Amino acid sequence: MSSFICSLVLLLLAPLASCHGHHGGTVLVLGATGRTGSLLYKDLKKTSRHEVRALIRSTDKARDILGCDKCDESEGIYLGDITNVTSMIPAFEHVQTVAIATGLSGRGSPTQEVIRSIEFDGIQNAVKALAQETNIQAYGGVSNLRVVLCSSRGTTTPSSGVFGDILFYKLNAEVFLGSIGMTTSIVKPCGLSTQAGQNRTLKDREPKIYPALLSLPNGNGSNKMTRGSIRITTITIQRKADVPCKN
Ligand SMILES: *[C@@H]1O[C@H](CO)[C@@H](O)[C@H](O)[C@H]1NC(C)=O
Ligand SMILES: *[C@@H]1O[C@H](CO)[C@@H](O)[C@H](O)[C@H]1NC(C)=O
Numbered sequence: 495m496s497s498f499i500c501s502l503v504l505l506l507l508a509p510l511a512s513c514h515g516h517h518g519g520t521v522l523v524l525g526a527t528g529r530t531g532s533l534l535y536k537d538l539k540k541t542s543r544h545e546v547r548a549l550i551r552s553t554d555k556a557r558d559i560l561g562c563d564k565c566d567e568s569e570g571i572y573l574g575d576i577t578n579v580t581s582m583i584p585a586f587e588h589v590q591t592v593a594i595a596t597g598l599s600g601r602g603s604p605t606q607e608v609i610r611s612i613e614f615d616g617i618q619n620a621v622k623a624l625a626q627e628t629n630i631q632a633y634g635g636v637s638n639l640r641v642v643l644c645s646s647r648g649t650t651t652p653s654s655g656v657f658g659d660i661l662f663y664k665l666n667a668e669v670f671l672g673s674i675g676m677t678t679s680i681v682k683p684c685g686l687s688t689q690a691g692q693n694r695t696l697k698d699r700e701p702k703i704y705p706a707l708l709s710l711p712n713g714n715g716s717n718k719m720t721r722g723s724i725r726i727t728t729i730t731i732q733r734k735a736d737v738p739c740k741n
């Protein structure tokens with residue numbers, strides 16, 4: 495399913511990153527050495543007409559997984575950490591689109607503080623780094639900056655335990671993205687695996703917040719998703735009322 499989700503994300507990115515000149519449209523992948531992020535990064539490197547960068551925390555891991563050589567800025571590979579805005583600023587210079595594939599795996603027992611820092615504060619940090627003045631000017635306004643978040647299904651019904659806390663903070667990140675005035679897309683996969691993509695109809699299971707999310711053209715053997723069916727630009731702040739409370 496992973497490659498399927500990647501192609502969904504790619505479908506989102508393709509039209510997003512197509513209308514600016516010389517060094518316009520630069521795309522940055524966060525979580526680029528992760529399972530989904532690495533597939534996305536490699537696909538983008540192969541198919542995008544624009545500069546594609548990766549944000550990584552370990553040069554050695556990047557060399558193993560991304561097949562880079564120097565694995566430094568000369569190859570579009572930047573060291574940085576989503577829990578630290580300052581560390582991400584250079585990677586975000588001239589970036590129009592950030593694709594966020596960071597996230598905890600649900601294994602182990604991270605504290606709530608750690609979960610929050612990765613799943614929620616980290617997303618806000620990425621948006622802060624993207625919103626640097628030179629990017630806003632280069633792309634003609636905040637609304638032309640783009641955020642694609644790989645979230646998860648089930649965020650509106652977080653259960654108890656670590657996984658529930660992860661989903662809870664992912665939901666907060668989704669709601670936050672709905673309020674920032676940038677062009678945002680949220681992909682909500684379920685049950686990612688490394689098997690080849692299949693032709694399946696994804697149904698919207700969370701109609702209250704995402705009326706059009708994850709609906710696919712049906713009965714056609716096609717696994718293309720239209721841009722309009724997944725793009726979210728209208729989640730309003732009042733939806734905060736739907737965010738479940740959790741202490
Ligand atoms: C954040 O990143 C900057 C730049 O890389 C670094 O100088 C600073 O020490 C980092 N802060 C923390 C708390 O790690
Ligand atoms: C999905 O549909 C396409 C187009 O009909 C076909 O080429 C492909 O083999 C199908 N893939 C699977 C996994 O069924």
Ligand SMILES: *[C@@H]1O[C@H](CO)[C@@H](O)[C@H](O)[C@H]1NC(C)=O
Nearest residue numbers: 711712713714715716718720
């Ligand atoms: C399949 O999709 C194409 C392109 O969207 C459309 O023109 C065609 O009518 C569809 N076929 C069926 C059987 O739905």
